[in-house]
Amino acid sequence: MVKMKKQRKDLMKQNFENKENICPGYYYYDSKLAITTEELQDLYRFTRWGRSRSLEQIEKMLEGTSMCFSVRYNGKLVAFCRILTDFVFRGSLWDILVHPDHQGKGLGSSLLRYALGHPSIRSVPIIVTYTSELIEFMCKLGFETRDGLLILQRRPIEYS
């Protein structure tokens, strides 16, 4: 635990070039090491689509994810999102979530600006995402709806 805390401290605010996007008092991380599967499961519990995810699934998911971005407040994980990418041509953005106690303060927008503007991601020309509920929110961050985007949904969203 002490080692994990030290690693987290070392990772704090890494690669954050545009500091005007930071919410005061919140610490932003760009490493998977900054998250534990248990904390992430607790955060997923607040969502319709993530609440059934098991620790085993989350662990495997983190291993297979290209980049995870997270935010802590008073040491507690309060926001998360992740990107799958080849780091050159294509990327996709998933699991954008902010703890209910911290919503509506600009944290979700600042986390997405941090993730999408990250040096490893910002030159990727096409990033796609899927959300049925947040179209307006995503459009404020530069996303647009497009004909031709397709989805193969094998299971209901509650179990996917």
Ligand SMILES: CC(C)(COP(=O)(O)OP(=O)(O)OC[C@H]1O[C@@H](n2cnc3c(N)ncnc32)[C@H](O)[C@@H]1OP(=O)(O)O)[C@@H](O)C(=O)NCCC(=O)NCCS
């Ligand atoms: C959606 C979510 C990430 C937004 O985070 P947040 O920190 O509350 O958002 P912000 O404070 O940065 O809000 C930015 C703007 O988006 C708007 N907004 C926030 N949530 C919204 C929503 N659910 N629908 C539409 N607009 C929304 C805000 O009103 C604000 O508008 P303004 O700039 O005109 O004031 C957060 O509410 C959340 O975690 N929701 C539950 C999880 C979820 O459904 N995730 C999406 C699936 S991938």
